[in-house]
Amino acid sequence: MNNLKPLLEVKGLKKHFPITGGLLGRTVGYVKAVDGVTFNIMDGETLSLVGESGSGKTTTGKAILRLNKPTTGSVLFEDEDILGMKGEKMRRMRRKMQIIFQDPYGSLNPRLPVGEIIGEPLVVHNLASRKEREEQVMEIMETVGLRPEYLHRYPHEFSGGQRQRIGIARALILQPKFIVCDEPVSALDVSIQSQVINLLQELQSKFKLTYLFVAHDMAVVRHMSDRIAVMYLGKIVELASGEELFKHPLHPYTKALLEAVPVPDPEKRKERSLLEGDIPSPINPPSGCRFHTRCKYYAQNKFPCEQGDYELVDIGNGHFTACPYVRD
Amino acid sequence: MTSTEVILDIKNLKTYFYTSDGVVAAVDDVSFQLHKGETLGIVGESGCGKSQTMLSVMRLIQEPPGKIVSGEIYFHDENLLKVPLLKMRSLRGAAISMIFQEPMTSLNPVYQVGDQIAESLTLHQGLRGWDWGYRLVSWGLFWKWVFTGFPRETKKRLSRLKVETPAWQRSVELIRLVGIPDPEKRVFNFPHEMSGGMRQRVMIAMAMACNPEILIADEATTALDVTIQAQILELMKDLKRRFGMATVLVTHNLAVVAEMADNILVMYAGKIVEYGTASQIFRQPMHPYTWGLLHSIPRVDQPKTDQKLPTIEGMVPNPYNLPVGCKFHPRCFKATSVCKEQEPPLEKTADGRQIRCWHRITEGGN
Numbered sequence: 001m002n003n004l005k006p007l008l009e010v011k012g013l014k015k016h017f018p019i020t021g022g023l024l025g026r027t028v029g030y031v032k033a034v035d036g037v038t039f040n041i042m043d044g045e046t047l048s049l050v051g052e053s054g055s056g057k058t059t060t061g062k063a064i065l066r067l068n069k070p071t072t073g074s075v076l077f078e079d080e081d082i083l084g085m086k087g088e089k090m091r092r093m094r095r096k097m098q099i100i101f102q103d104p105y106g107s108l109n110p111r112l113p114v115g116e117i118i119g120e121p122l123v124v125h126n127l128a129s130r131k132e133r134e135e136q137v138m139e140i141m142e143t144v145g146l147r148p149e150y151l152h153r154y155p156h157e158f159s160g161g162q163r164q165r166i167g168i169a170r171a172l173i174l175q176p177k178f179i180v181c182d183e184p185v186s187a188l189d190v191s192i193q194s195q196v197i198n199l200l201q202e203l204q205s206k207f208k209l210t211y212l213f214v215a216h217d218m219a220v221v222r223h224m225s226d227r228i229a230v231m232y233l234g235k236i237v238e239l240a241s242g243e244e245l246f247k248h249p250l251h252p253y254t255k256a257l258l259e260a261v262p263v264p265d266p267e268k269r270k271e272r273s274l275l276e277g278d279i280p281s282p283i284n285p286p287s288g289c290r291f292h293t294r295c296k297y298y299a300q301n302k303f304p305c306e307q308g309d310y311e312l313v314d315i316g317n318g319h320f321t322a323c324p325y326v327r328d
Numbered sequence: 329m330t331s332t333e334v335i336l337d338i339k340n341l342k343t344y345f346y347t348s349d350g351v352v353a354a355v356d357d358v359s360f361q362l363h364k365g366e367t368l369g370i371v372g373e374s375g376c377g378k379s380q381t382m383l384s385v386m387r388l389i390q391e392p393p394g395k396i397v398s399g400e401i402y403f404h405d406e407n408l409l410k411v412p413l414l415k416m417r418s419l420r421g422a423a424i425s426m427i428f429q430e431p432m433t434s435l436n437p438v439y440q441v442g443d444q445i446a447e448s449l450t451l452h453q454g455l456r457g458w459d460w461g462y463r464l465v466s467w468g469l470f471w472k473w474v475f476t477g478f479p480r481e482t483k484k485r486l487s488r489l490k491v492e493t494p495a496w497q498r499s500v501e502l503i504r505l506v507g508i509p510d511p512e513k514r515v516f517n518f519p520h521e522m523s524g525g526m527r528q529r530v531m532i533a534m535a536m537a538c539n540p541e542i543l544i545a546d547e548a549t550t551a552l553d554v555t556i557q558a559q560i561l562e563l564m565k566d567l568k569r570r571f572g573m574a575t576v577l578v579t580h581n582l583a584v585v586a587e588m589a590d591n592i593l594v595m596y597a598g599k600i601v602e603y604g605t606a607s608q609i610f611r612q613p614m615h616p617y618t619w620g621l622l623h624s625i626p627r628v629d630q631p632k633t634d635q636k637l638p639t640i641e642g643m644v645p646n647p648y649n650l651p652v653g654c655k656f657h658p659r660c661f662k663a664t665s666v667c668k669e670q671e672p673p674l675e676k677t678a679d680g681r682q683i684r685c686w687h688r689i690t691e692g693g694n
């Protein structure tokens with residue numbers, strides 16, 4: 001599945017949201033939602049971004065698509081920097097990259113029939129006549145497992161799982177190469193989740209799609225991804241292939257995260273070492289390694305974690321980690 | 329852990345909702361027992377009636393449109409459906425208490441968390457709190473301040489009034505109990521000043537305030553991150569170890585149930601479809617729905633495969649128009665003609681399990 005050619009290269013991406021305060025609305029600080037992330041996504045692979053809420057996963061996904069304007073950094077899609085693009089060129093680029101949203105209720109316009117929701121990208125990009133559009137919409141509805149007769153129904157007539165299929169159909173209709181899946185199954189019922197996961201995987205092999213999969217459910221992530229990047233407070237702390245990460249997690253945060261996930265097997269109940277406290281505020285993140293305030297290795301060994309920069313280091317086998325102390 | 333003493337015995341509970349579109353049988357003939365010190369997990373998808381069952385126990389069903397049509401709920405020897413409302417009020421939050429899913433909406437945003445915990449203590453345990461007596465005194469102090477200026481002592485007395493009440497003192501202890509650091513200061517926080525995990529801890533402190541015999545947690549960890557979820561689950565285990573209350577976990581997350589529960593109840597479309605101990609249900613599910621639920625979730629503890637996940641086809645049935653016969657038959661891989669015509673009864677097996685299915689899965693699946 002993996003080609004060695006990166007489809008997307010993200011370098012030093014930062015997104016700081018200004019906080020305004022006072023009567024004059026002056027900027028008093030920044031929320032450093034994404035603070036320098038660098039990674040590649042190969043053609044045809046699924047890269048997952050995992051982390052707690054507030055770690056900047058979704059913001060990264062949106063910044064890559066330029067749905068919010070990144071502060072600095074570069075995003076190369078097929079060797080072209082999309083952050084500098086303008087006008088018509090950017091519009092053409094947007095055809096190749098789409099997004100599936102988390103909330104199947106909030107992301108569909110309740111006043112448009114499903115056929116128009118799915119066909120709207122074709123109108124925006126002026127790609128098909130009315131008749132062609134209807135044909136294409138019906139074809140794509142069939143592909144994602146919706147009955148084409150439902151073309152004229154409205155979103156409220158569908159269940160959560162079906163709505164998520166509508167969202168997927170809308171993302172697929174422009175035949176993109178790259179799709180950001182922003183928590184696509186977390187709002188769905190258990191029995192519906194597996195249907196949508198299977199659909200996403202089928203579509204990937206059918207259309208040779210590349211996914212950036214943003215999720216917090218470690219089980220789903222393990223099932224879906226080729227490689228996994230773990231984010232904490234706007235930085236990637238560990239990046240490795242899926243199996244490698246689950247078998248040999250190195251960064252203390254990854255270890256804690258994996259340990260916290262409950263296992264659906266009553267005979268594997270475990271006493272776990274818990275991560276203390278909450279994720280710190282991204283307005284004023286801890287210095288040095290951002291995880292050191294909750295890290296038990298830091299507490300035990302007094303490494304100088306509160307100073308310096310902790311960037312990802314390759315330790316072989318495509319495994320990158322930002323913690324220099326816990327390799328053994 | 330589990331003793332044989334039954335503290336909650338629900339018999340043939342039916343809770344219906346009468347809406348303009350028709351009648352919804354949210355809870356349809358549900359019977360089960362909860363033993364002293366037991367942790368029971370109620371599992372099911374949204375709309376299967378798991379929350380409504382426990383809300384019926386608390387008698388918190390909104391009426392109309394809802395109504396507890398029939399059934400008996402025995403708490404010790406008392407039928408909760410027959411006790412007068414005032415008596416019910418004194419039980420609710422004291423002997424039986426509940427934690428809800430959204431810690432954001434179930435806490436009052438305009439009161440400090442200490443006040444909210446103290447409220448339950450003053451109501452149920454008669455501890456003196458920030459009541460009218462104290463309010464009158466502080467009102468008096470306020471006017472004294474207006475006319476005579478604000479001598480230091482008056483200010484101190486004013487600020488000490490609330491803190492010195494026994495209820496407030498006890499709420500500081502409770503906040504310490506649920507593991508919130510710096511409890512003397514955090515009691516003064518308003519809910520918006522706390523994180524989601526902290527708020528859920530406050531909810532647990534409120535629920536634990538009167539040493540309940542039954543603690544009902546309705547999707548208590550669903551809105552939280554996994555790391556915080558693990559903290560809350562660990563806290564609940566620890567409290568259970570120390571106070572020995574029976575716990576009912578209502579959730580859709582099978583992994584949470586596997587982690588916590590002694591016994592598991594699986595519900596579908598308002599009915600119990602399977603009941604058994606945790607290891608029975610997870611080792612050898614007998615109902616095709618349970619089997620499907622267990623196999624359709626990806627597993628964290630198993631490596632990635634290229635195989636597709638087994639799925640439960642279709643979706644949860646429309647509650648206004650439930651299928652005839654077995655409610656699960658349109659989605660079931662084992663359905664035959666008998667399933668379409670007749671609803672299977674809930675049968676007991678030799679090893680204490682209960683199951684509602686014509687074609688149980690026997691050893692080894694399928």
